Amino acid sequence: MVRRARRQVCGALLAALVLLAGPLAERADAQQGTLDKILKEKTFNIGYIPSPPGIIKDPRTGELSGFYIDAIRFVCEQMGVKPVFHEARWATFVAGLQSGQFDLSVAATFATIPRALAVDFSKPIHYLxxxxxxxxxxxxxxxxxxxxxxxxxxxxxxxxxxxxxxxxxxxxxxxxxxxxxxxxxxxxxxxxxxxxxxxxxxxxxxxxxxxxxxxxxxxxxxxxxxLPIAWAVRKGDTQMLNFVNTVIDYLLINGKLREFAQKYGPSGRFQLKLVYEPVVAD
Missing domain, CATH: 3.40.190.10 (Periplasmic binding protein-like II)
Structure with a gap:
């Protein structure tokens, strides 16, 4: 009787642990974050929309170029991950982010109030x-x-x-x-x-x-x-947004994005002029 009771109690506890394991695993995945997942899988899914000269798609080969493409490839190289590009349209790029098809949109997107209700925009990159x-x-x-x-x-x-x-x-x-x-x-x-x-x-x-x-x-x-031109991430993905903003600061402050843009000629875009002053005046 006692042994049977113990077996029943152990069985009940085991069943309870199995039931708890699912939600706990899901919670761990949720806490992992998009950036952690990218680094773990060594793959960065990136959405784009052809819009020269920032993003150019060769109609014959499908090869991508442009200064936004060059910039994000440079970022992926620094991260040690492989970029995987997914083409979208202006009417569908939000859905691509929300569904998880890609984790960042590097399309030259105008950051408007209606769009900001559906995605989180990075700091402005350019203005147009x-x-x-x-x-x-x-x-x-x-x-x-x-x-x-x-x-x-x-x-x-x-x-x-x-x-x-x-x-x-x-x-x-x-x-x-x-x-x-x-x-x-x-x-x-x-x-x-x-x-x-x-x-x-x-x-x-x-x-x-x-x-x-x-x-x-x-x-x-x-x-x-x-309007400001920005990149976009899923709504509420704070970890990813913070990372992308750091990337944009890096690309703009040290002139790296300007360097990528020079080989493609005029783009009609503007960026804010940075003026540096000594922390302590001479």
Whole structure:
């Protein structure tokens, strides 16, 4: 009787330990953190969206280049891990982070308030404004107010910051929303006569207008909606965010990012100027 009772008690305790083991293991995994997991597995899953010259994808080979790609490869080399790149779109990069497909997005993402509700942004890397493409000779447009009128077709990339701006500020114009990652797509719509105005970042508009004489860059001298460009991590991933901010400080302060950018030529981006002063004056 006593032995049987002891066996029953031991069995019950063993069953309880087995039940507790699952939650404890899950808690240990949660406490491990994204950065710990990357270092343990020696693999860094990185999301990107082609957007020259920061991120360039060769259409024939799929090979990636650009100063953001060079920068994150340098970081991975310093970490001793292998970068694994995952292509996303402006409308899907948030889902890629949230689902765990990748742990960092190095896309040149405008840090906006709506986006900051879904992801955590790093410190600003660069700053860039917006402009618009219209057909040459179209005298209807001289200001942003001229764009927001009934019957005006405005092309934007779905999920891009230009799309957010247009939804918030253009109440009368008709939006032509394009499901693509190609930032020149709104301009192609204008060239083809399917839209009256194409909105995207000021550098993309400048490059397109230089190659297409049938259009003009409407706000070439005074870009609007200037925003910080940042990288992004999963919402609430404080460990990863702190690491990425340290990386950005390193790349900017010692001029490493500028060094990577030089071989790709002008980018239309700006960064804050750092001025150093002695801790103790002479």
């Amino acid at each position: 404004g917006y402009s618009a493409i219209v057909r040459k000779g179209d005298s209807r447009f001289k200001s942003l107010r001229d764009i927001d009128k009934p019957g005006i077709r405005v092309a934007v990339v779905q999920g891009a910051a230009g799309h957010e701006w247009a939804k918030q500020n253009l109440k009368n114009a008709q939006l032509v929303v394009l499901a693509t990652a190609d930032l020149t797509a709104p301009f192609v719509e204008v060239s083809a006569g399917r839209a009256d105005v194409g909105i995207e970042d000021a550098w993309a508009t400048r490059r397109y207008a230089a190659k297409h004489p049938e259009v003009v860059d409407l706000f070439a001298e005074s870009p609007f909606n200037v």
